[in-house]
Amino acid sequence: MERSYRWGVCIPVVLVAVTACDFLLTGPPDDGDLFDAPIPGLTTGELAAFVRGDEGFGRRFSPAEGLGPIFNQAACADCHSGDGRGRPEQALTRISIGSDLALALGGPQIQDKAIPGAQPEVVPDGVDISVRLPPPVFGTGLIEAIPVASIVANADEFDADGDGISGRPNWVLPADFVPADEPGGGTGLQLGRFSRKAQVSSLLEQISAAYHQDMGITSDFLPVENRNPQAGGATAAADPAPDPEIDAATVRAVVDYVRMLAPPAPGDDTPQRLRGSELFTQIGCESCHVREFQTGPSSVAALANQRVVLYSDLLLHDMGDELADNRPDGDATGREWKTLPLWGLRVAREFLNGDLFLMHDGRATTISQAIELHGGEAATARNAFLALSADDREALLEFVRSR
Amino acid sequence: MKRLATYLFVSIALGAPAIAVAQVQDTLPARPFVRGGVYDRPYLTRLLGRTVVGGYLEFHARLQRVDGANEDSGFEAKRWNIFTATEVSDFVRVSAELEFEEGGEEVTLEFAAIDFRIAPTFTIRGGMLLSPIGRFNLAHDSPLNEFTDRPLVSTEILGTALSEPGIGVLGLFPVGSGGRITYQVYAVNGFHAGLIEDSPDGTRIPLGRGNVEDNNASPAIVGRLAWSPSLNFELGISAHHGAYNVFEGDGLRVDERRDLTIGVVDLEAALAGFRLTGEAALANIDVPATLRDIFASKQQGLYVEVLRDFGQAWVATLPASFFSVGVRLDIVDMNADRPGDNTRQVTLGINFRPTEDTAFKLDYLRGTGRDVFNNPADHAGILFSIATYF
Numbered sequence: 001m002e003r004s005y006r007w008g009v010c011i012p013v014v015l016v017a018v019t020a021c022d023f024l025l026t027g028p029p030d031d032g033d034l035f036d037a038p039i040p041g042l043t044t045g046e047l048a049a050f051v052r053g054d055e056g057f058g059r060r061f062s063p064a065e066g067l068g069p070i071f072n073q074a075a076c077a078d079c080h081s082g083d084g085r086g087r088p089e090q091a092l093t094r095i096s097i098g099s100d101l102a103l104a105l106g107g108p109q110i111q112d113k114a115i116p117g118a119q120p121e122v123v124p125d126g127v128d129i130s131v132r133l134p135p136p137v138f139g140t141g142l143i144e145a146i147p148v149a150s151i152v153a154n155a156d157e158f159d160a161d162g163d164g165i166s167g168r169p170n171w172v173l174p175a176d177f178v179p180a181d182e183p184g185g186g187t188g189l190q191l192g193r194f195s196r197k198a199q200v201s202s203l204l205e206q207i208s209a210a211y212h213q214d215m216g217i218t219s220d221f222l223p224v225e226n227r228n229p230q231a232g233g234a235t236a237a238a239d240p241a242p243d244p245e246i247d248a249a250t251v252r253a254v255v256d257y258v259r260m261l262a263p264p265a266p267g268d269d270t271p272q273r274l275r276g277s278e279l280f281t282q283i284g285c286e287s288c289h290v291r292e293f294q295t296g297p298s299s300v301a302a303l304a305n306q307r308v309v310l311y312s313d314l315l316l317h318d319m320g321d322e323l324a325d326n327r328p329d330g331d332a333t334g335r336e337w338k339t340l341p342l343w344g345l346r347v348a349r350e351f352l353n354g355d356l357f358l359m360h361d362g363r364a365t366t367i368s369q370a371i372e373l374h375g376g377e378a379a380t381a382r383n384a385f386l387a388l389s390a391d392d393r394e395a396l397l398e399f400v401r402s403r
Numbered sequence: 404m405k406r407l408a409t410y411l412f413v414s415i416a417l418g419a420p421a422i423a424v425a426q427v428q429d430t431l432p433a434r435p436f437v438r439g440g441v442y443d444r445p446y447l448t449r450l451l452g453r454t455v456v457g458g459y460l461e462f463h464a465r466l467q468r469v470d471g472a473n474e475d476s477g478f479e480a481k482r483w484n485i486f487t488a489t490e491v492s493d494f495v496r497v498s499a500e501l502e503f504e505e506g507g508e509e510v511t512l513e514f515a516a517i518d519f520r521i522a523p524t525f526t527i528r529g530g531m532l533l534s535p536i537g538r539f540n541l542a543h544d545s546p547l548n549e550f551t552d553r554p555l556v557s558t559e560i561l562g563t564a565l566s567e568p569g570i571g572v573l574g575l576f577p578v579g580s581g582g583r584i585t586y587q588v589y590a591v592n593g594f595h596a597g598l599i600e601d602s603p604d605g606t607r608i609p610l611g612r613g614n615v616e617d618n619n620a621s622p623a624i625v626g627r628l629a630w631s632p633s634l635n636f637e638l639g640i641s642a643h644h645g646a647y648n649v650f651e652g653d654g655l656r657v658d659e660r661r662d663l664t665i666g667v668v669d670l671e672a673a674l675a676g677f678r679l680t681g682e683a684a685l686a687n688i689d690v691p692a693t694l695r696d697i698f699a700s701k702q703q704g705l706y707v708e709v710l711r712d713f714g715q716a717w718v719a720t721l722p723a724s725f726f727s728v729g730v731r732l733d734i735v736d737m738n739a740d741r742p743g744d745n746t747r748q749v750t751l752g753i754n755f756r757p758t759e760d761t762a763f764k765l766d767y768l769r770g771t772g773r774d775v776f777n778n779p780a781d782h783a784g785i786l787f788s789i790a791t792y793f
Contacts, residue, residue, distance in 0.1 A: 024767070026781045028471025060603035074603060074697060081776040114693040116600065116648070116658070353777040
């Protein structure tokens with residue numbers, strides 16, 4: 001009796017104290033609303049690694065610490081806002097001449113900033129240009145763990161089924177430094193999964209290159225500083241930090257962190273959203289935005305054999321003239337783009353101060369604009385969307401918005 | 404008997420040095436052990452009793468959160484600062500402050516200056532100077548502040564305590580009845596390029612401090628002019644201007660000259676039992692064009708605080724004790740070139756002072772910071788601190 005009385009008093013007091021604490025000292029947002037939450041089921045050791053990697057992802061470099069000599073931004077988090085997408089101000093410009101990466105002209109990526117004494121690159125004349133908005137980085141560990149066979153199973157390069165949609169994998173050669181036992185590594189061509197044309201096969205390569213190209217930070221994987229070939233040799237000032245500026249463990253910590261980032265939870269099912277979901281299948285969105293996959297084995301137990309509801313086939317599609325950048329990337333042509341996963345859209349605006357930027361270069365600012373931009377293989381689905389009644393169209397949009 | 408002999412022997416042995424010292428002192432300064440050595444300094448030989456030593460000590464306990472996650476919480480042995488001041492002669496005064504911050508992690512000579520007083524209107528000062536950039540930089544001792552933390556504009560933009568090697572003049576002119584105008588103007592080493600090159604977070608002026616050997620052989624000018632018609636009011640304006648980068652080498656122009664200019668207005672007033680203090684600062688930084696967007700070329704900030712004392716001798720056993728309550732608003736924009744990268748916060752504080760020189764401070768602060776994407780994050784904190792002069 002006395003015991004239960006004590007509990008009766010204690011529980012409300014504790015609850016009030018905890019809420020008062022949140023009230024006084026700010027409360028955390030829901031995990032499902034975050035882009036930087038860990039996937040559920042990690043061990044404490046994995047969570048400790050996650051926290052270490054999170055620091056690396058947020059770390060900005062000063063010129064004295066090795067930033068540059070030429071670069072785009074000073075931290076991963078300065079492009080991938082809250083681990084989500086970036087704004088057009090942070091978009092990268094990639095250049096090439098056909099399949100030649102135009103290295104002598106500053107390709108494959110223009111670094112438009114430089115530390116004092118160095119000269120930034122400018123886009124040269126007569127090259128193919130592709131502008132790329134930073135995509136979200138959450139959920140990439142799940143994407144990495146989907147078996148190659150499951151993804152390739154959806155490919156239909158020559159449109160054998162005659163539905164006008166011919167998803168194609170991007171087979172790419174991994175960089176030399178990617179060990180054979182790394183997911184996406186190995187001898188010969190590997191399935192590309194990352195970046196906007198799926199031109200990268202492993203997170204390790206994606207992230208080592210991000211340090212090297214986007215931030216001018218050399219690592220054990222890419223130890224030679226990226227310089228501006230447009231500047232004369234004598235004026236190519238370097239940062240004062242000795243190379244490599246970070247070690248393999250630092251890169252690996254960030255790879256592990258990104259790998260363990262969970263996609264945010266979708267919104268609750270409402271009758272309107274359920275209707276939208278049906279329409280999504282009916283009008284053919286799902287032919288490319290494949291609803292879900294199952295992961296295979298993974299070095300992180302919590303990533304293995306999981307359902308991944310990402311709404312993407314991770315394949316390349318010809319999206320028509322309007323979206324074409326006419327710049328090939330790996331095996332991808334200048335008209336092809338990787339189907340984007342539809343996740344995190346529900347809260348994406350919260351990480352862009354209320355704005356939203358969609359598609360590879362961020363040119364669409366609403367979901368319906370993004371759909372209207374679909375051409376090429378997606379023209380039939382787009383037209384079907386435009387032909388929907390106002391109510392149905394709203395239901396479909398509401399479904400996509402709530403992902 | 405034997406015991407007594409031992410006792411006498413030990414006492415004489417122990418007493419001997421005292422006798423010896425007395426003898427040495429009698430003969431001072433006839434022949435020092437080392438001429439100019441540690442026991443042959445003027446404060447022992449000539450100025451005896453004229454050097455005073457003091458200081459202050461400050462301890463913090465903090466609980467802070469950003470969007471529900473703990474940040475910067477725990478105990479801090481924040482500062483132990485020691486002062487000395489000496490009247491060398493009727494014209495010459497020397498004073499110094501040595502700061503031990505964060506449990507001794509940072510030790511800095513914050514101030515060490517010689518004043519040569521020619522007239523009240525004109526004193527020459529040289530040494531490690533406290534830069535007259537806003538009133539707060541000149542008077543920021545923790546036992547004096549009513550809040551645990553210094554204003555954000557002072558810590559984030561001006562880099563209080565900002566001290567620089569330099570030389571210049573100061574003085575005061577009486578105006579009206581009881582009013583005065585004070586001025587200070589110095590040539591100093593100024594800032595170095597660390598405010599950009601050592602900073603991962605965009606332009607951070609405090610990282611350009613510590614230009615102990617001038618990096619560019621080009622002095623900066625800093626000065627403050629303050630008008631105070633009565634004890635209850637003072638209005639000051641100050642400015643700091645100079646090149647921060649190395650632009651010449653071997654007599655050749657090796658880079659563009661890049662200047663940093665800071666302007667500050669400060670105000671202090673007392674009215675109807677309330678004390679009002681405030682400061683607003685604007686900084687213009689010439690940033691290399693290749694770093695625009697990431698490194699700010701303009702920063703601004705202000706703070707305003709209102710305070711009231713009460714409860715004099717409420718604690719009956721401490722007749723000199725009193726309480727104060729106060730509220731402070733802080734606004735800083737670390738990159739005024741574009742949206743985001745700014746902070747606003749309000750701090751509520753209550754203090755108890757057993758005597759004027761010692762303060763027990765309890766603060767609650769709450770605010771919103773915006774990152775480079777202009778996304779907001781709420782922060783809050785409960786701070787407790789003790790600070791006392793000694």
